[in-house]
Every structure is written in structure tokens, then in C-alpha cells.
Amino acid sequence: MKNIKIGFDRRNHHEIADIFNLYGEQYREHNSISCEQAKVMHHIQVCRTAALGGHVEQCNECGYEKIAYNSCRNRHCPKCQTMTKEKWLNARKAELLPCGYFHLVFTLPHTLNPIILCNKKTMLTILFASVNATLQAFAKDPQWRLNGQLGIIAVLHTWSQTLLDHFHLHCLVPAGALSSVHNKWNPTRKNFLFQIKSLAKGYRKQYLHKLNSAYQQKKLIFPGKTASIGSQKIFEEMTENLSKIDWIAYAKRPFAGPEQVLEYLGRYTHRIAISNNRLISIGKKQVIFTYSDRKNDNEKKTMTLDAEEFIRRFLLHVLPKGFMKIRYFGFLSDVKKKKCIQLIRQLLNHIVKLPDQVKETVQQIMQRITGIDITCCPKCKKGKMITVKELPRPVWNTS
Numbered sequence: 001m002k003n004i005k006i007g008f009d010r011r012n013h014h015e016i017a018d019i020f021n022l023y024g025e026q027y028r029e030h031n032s033i034s035c036e037q038a039k040v041m042h043h044i045q046v047c048r049t050a051a052l053g054g055h056v057e058q059c060n061e062c063g064y065e066k067i068a069y070n071s072c073r074n075r076h077c078p079k080c081q082t083m084t085k086e087k088w089l090n091a092r093k094a095e096l097l098p099c100g101y102f103h104l105v106f107t108l109p110h111t112l113n114p115i116i117l118c119n120k121k122t123m124l125t126i127l128f129a130s131v132n133a134t135l136q137a138f139a140k141d142p143q144w145r146l147n148g149q150l151g152i153i154a155v156l157h158t159w160s161q162t163l164l165d166h167f168h169l170h171c172l173v174p175a176g177a178l179s180s181v182h183n184k185w186n187p188t189r190k191n192f193l194f195q196i197k198s199l200a201k202g203y204r205k206q207y208l209h210k211l212n213s214a215y216q217q218k219k220l221i222f223p224g225k226t227a228s229i230g231s232q233k234i235f236e237e238m239t240e241n242l243s244k245i246d247w248i249a250y251a252k253r254p255f256a257g258p259e260q261v262l263e264y265l266g267r268y269t270h271r272i273a274i275s276n277n278r279l280i281s282i283g284k285k286q287v288i289f290t291y292s293d294r295k296n297d298n299e300k301k302t303m304t305l306d307a308e309e310f311i312r313r314f315l316l317h318v319l320p321k322g323f324m325k326i327r328y329f330g331f332l333s334d335v336k337k338k339k340c341i342q343l344i345r346q347l348l349n350h351i352v353k354l355p356d357q358v359k360e361t362v363q364q365i366m367q368r369i370t371g372i373d374i375t376c377c378p379k380c381k382k383g384k385m386i387t388v389k390e391l392p393r394p395v396w397n398t399s
Contacts (some may be wrong), residue, residue, distance in 0.1 A: 014279035016078055016314065019287055020045045023307040030308070037315045040076045047072035047079055053393040061383025068392065075325075076318055078276045085270035086365050089262060096262070097151075097334065098348055099151055100175035101255040102193045103264065105169040106131045107202055107248040111238065114226045116167055121320045122219050123211075124167065128154055130206040131169050132329040137202065138194045139177045146186050148177030151332035151340070153265075156325040159273040161291040162303055163313035168248075170268050172261065178331045178340060185347040193251060200249035207247075208239055269326055273317040282307075 019039050020082040028038070046052055054069035071080045108127060116123040132152060139150045153172040160166035176187040195260065215221055215235055222230030229235055276287060280302060281288040287310040292298040305313070317327060331340035345365050366374050 007343050012067070014127065014282050015276045016274070016279070017044050017047065018282055019279075019307060019310060022282065023285065023311060027311045031312070033315060036321055037318045040074060040318050042314070043072035043074040044077050047074070047077050051394065054391045056389040056391065057385040058388045059380060059383035060386050061376035062380040064375060064379040064383075065388075066378070066385070069391075071374055075270075076272055077273055078274070081270045081272060083362065083365065085266060086360075089266055090271065090360070092262070092265060093261070096258040096338060097174045097341065097344055099187070100190070100257070100259070101261050101263070101264075102171075102173045102175060102188075102250040103255065104135075104171040104173060104193070104199075105168055105248075105250055106171070107166070108207070109242060109245065109247060110166075111242060113165045113167070113231060115220065115222070117165065117316065118223055119220050121323055122214055124156060124319075124323070126171055126207060126210045126214065127156070127167065128327050130203060130210055131171060132292055133206050134199065134202045135171070135173065135194075136330060138199060144194055146177035146188065148179040148184070148186050150174070150177055150330045151337070152329040153332060154327050154329065156194055156319075157271065158269075158317045159320075161294060163273055163310070163316070165316050169246045172264065174332075174344075176344075177343060183343065183347070185344055191253075196249060196251055203249055204247040208243055212239060259374050273314055 024041055024045065028041075030239040033041075048069045048071055049068060051223060052072060054067055056065055056067055058065045062240055071077075073080050073084075075081070075084070106127070108123075112123070135150050136153060138144055139146045139148060151174050155170045155172075156167075157170060158165060158167050173193065175190075175193070176185050178184075179186055191245075220230075222228075229238060253266060278289045278291070279287065280290060285307045287307055288302055288304045289310075290300055290302055293301050328334060328337065329336065331344070360368070363373070363375050366372065375384050377385055
């Protein structure tokens with residue numbers, strides 16, 4: 001593995017699919033992977049290929065034809081997130097509040113990584129629950145002068161810039177609490193939500209309590225290299241040690257208003273472990289990609305990994321089937337947000353203009369993002385591309 005400092009962003013046409021096509025079969029032969037990981041690999045490999053079917057488009061002016069293949073729509077696929085993100089962001093416009101927003105991050109100690117990788121659903125569900133419980137408890141504590149319920153959008157990230165397992169939660173919190181007793185909005189101070197060291201201690205306490213409960217209820221498994229941790233003595237020693245170290249929680253500068261919130265959401269919510277435009281080179285059983293060195297002012301560098309190690313790292317971040325990586329709590333929870341958002345806006349007597357929800361077609365979204373009209377004929381530049389024929393999936397690939 002090599003780290004090299006670079007002074008530019010190099011863009012190319014390499015794709016994660018190319019890595020799986022070249023080295024995926026060999027990786028499967030020598031490594032055990034889960035059904036979900038195998039499914040992700042397959043979906044990325046066949047995305048926008050004949051294997052998924054598609055349609056033929058023809059120019060209504062010059063008669064030029066081209067084939068457009070269907071996307072896999074897998075949430076781990078680097079080619080399928082843009083449209084999903086834009087539609088999700090548009091839906092969130094109806095939920096914005098005319099106030100500042102805080103951005104908090106809660107990280108799990110790397111000591112827990114081996115257990116998390118064997119128990120993703122349980123351990124990461126505990127992460128969401130612990131962060132929510134901590135923040136809501138602080139909001140109700142009189143010393144912080146909020147005396148109400150917070151609204152929280154929590155987004156799970158599982159990776160570091162070098163694709164290693166790094167489990168942390170990004171939380172977006174409107175700058176105030178809703179008191180249900182008096183239907184009152186209690187704003188926070190402009191640049192302060194809670195004392196961060198106290199918050200980290202509360203988060204540590206909540207997580208370890210819930211972790212111990214899961215262990216006692218035998219909800220955790222300890223296969224392979226984690227087998228020794230499964231013994232009660234070693235598990236208790238580990239949690240005791242974890243209770244004595246500082247856990248990482250920190251707050252970023254609060255957002256000034258709705259537009260900044262949308263910009264943040266666009267950056268964080270639908271990310272995957274690595275995008276195609278970070279790939280520099282694939283070949284000779286190696287992958288070279290760029291990353292930002294967080295310890296050195298986000299300096300751009302490159303890393304070289306064996307293809308097998310790259311695939312291993314990528315698959316670390318495949319989530320369990322149906323696991324929700326974006327969750328809503330407090331007055332932003334699904335059962336409360338419609339009524340609560342309307343109430344809070346009335347209480348704030350808001351004069352800030354909020355972004356409007358708009359109905360956009362795929363073509364309109366792509367033109368807004370890229371400036372390119374995807375219906376325009378790429379040959380004559382005058383006509384419109386019209387679908388003239390559907391291409392079904394091959395019979396052997398109907399699953």
C-alpha cells in the first residue's frame with residue numbers, strides 16, 4: 001500500500017464495475033462473502049448494460065439511434081445515486097424550518113469494529129438509538145434551557161477516506177426544541193447547542209448500556225476472529241475499558257439557513273464509500289484512487305491497493321437488506337413531522353422564504369445538474385431523442 005501526495009484532482013472513466021469485472025470472480029473464489037455483498041457486486045457489474053434491458057432512442061430529425069440501458073438502482077452503486085438524491089432533496093424542502101441548524105457527528109470507537117462487522121443491524125441500530133436518546137435527554141434537562149423535544153435527521157456513514165471501517169453518525173438538528181406541553185418553540189443560543197464533552201459522555205453511557213443489554217439478550221454473534229470476545233469475561237473487560245476512554249462527538253459550525261441545509265444534505269445523505277471519479281488507475285491487480293487526508297488539512301493524496309484488498313474494503317460498507325441509513329427522530333419523525341413542522345413555522349411567524357418543492361422530470365433534473373439536455377440529439381444537435389423500442393431483459397437474467 002502506497003500513499004502519494006498530489007496537487008490536483010485527476011478525473012477519468014474508470015468505474016467500480018471495471019474492478020469487479022476484472023477481479024471479482026477471483027475474489028469470490030478466495031473469499032467468503034454474504035448474499036447481500038454478492039448481490040451488490042452483481043448489480044454494480046450489470047448496471048446500465050444489456051443484462052438489465054433498456055430502450056432504443058431515435059432522433060426525430062436526423063434518424064440517429066442510440067441504446068439506453070437501465071440502471072440497477074442499488075444504493076451502493078456509484079452510478080445510481082444522483083437521481084435518488086435529487087428526488088429525496090426535493091421532498092425535504094417541504095420539511096425545512098426557518099431557523100439555524102446544528103451539524104453533530106458521533107463516532108464509535110474502532111475497538112468495536114470487529115463486533116459491528118458481524119452484527120451490523122444490531123450494532124448500528126443501537127448507534128441510532130443511543131444518539132437520539134442522548135440528544136433528547138439533554139434537550140429535556142433544565143440546565144440546557146430547552147425543555148422540549150429536538151428534531152433530528154441522522155445519516156449513517158461507515159467508511160474513512162481510505163475505505164476502512166469507520167462507523168459514525170452525522171446529525172442535522174434544528175436550533176430549538178418544541179415544548180408539547182405549551183406548544184412553544186424554545187430556541188437555542190446562536191452558536192451553542194450542548195456542551196460537547198458532556199454530550200460525548202452521555203452518548204458513551206447510552207451506547208454501552210444498550211450494548212450490554214443486547215449481549216445479555218444474546219442478540220450478538222461472535223464468529224471467527226471475534227469468538228474470544230464472546231466470552232463474558234472478555235466482553236465485560238472490553239466494555240469496562242470502553243467506559244474509561246473518551247468517545248468522539250463534535251459539533252460543526254451551525255448552518256445559517258435553509259439553503260445551507262440543503263447543500264449539506266446533498267453532500268452527505270446519498271454518498272457511498274467511494275465514487276467512480278476518485279479512481280485513477282486499474283490494472284496489474286492494483287487499484288489507485290484519490291483520498292483526502294483528514295489529518296493534514298484534507299490534502300489530496302493517492303493510495304495504491306491490491307485489487308483484492310480494494311474489493312474487501314468496498315464490501316465492508318454493504319448494509320444489511322432493508323437497513324435504513326437515514327432516520328428521523330423527535331418532531332421530525334414520520335408520525336409527527338407534518339403536524340409539528342406546520343406548528344413550528346406558525347410559532348416562529350417566519351418571514352424567511354423557504355425553497356419550493358418542484359415537480360421535475362428526469363430530463364429536467366439532469367439539465368439542472370449538468371446543464372445538458374439529455375433529450376437533445378448528440379449527432380445533429382437539433383432533434384429530440386424519442387423512445388421507439390423497448391429492450392427487455394434477457395430471459396436468463398430475469399431475477
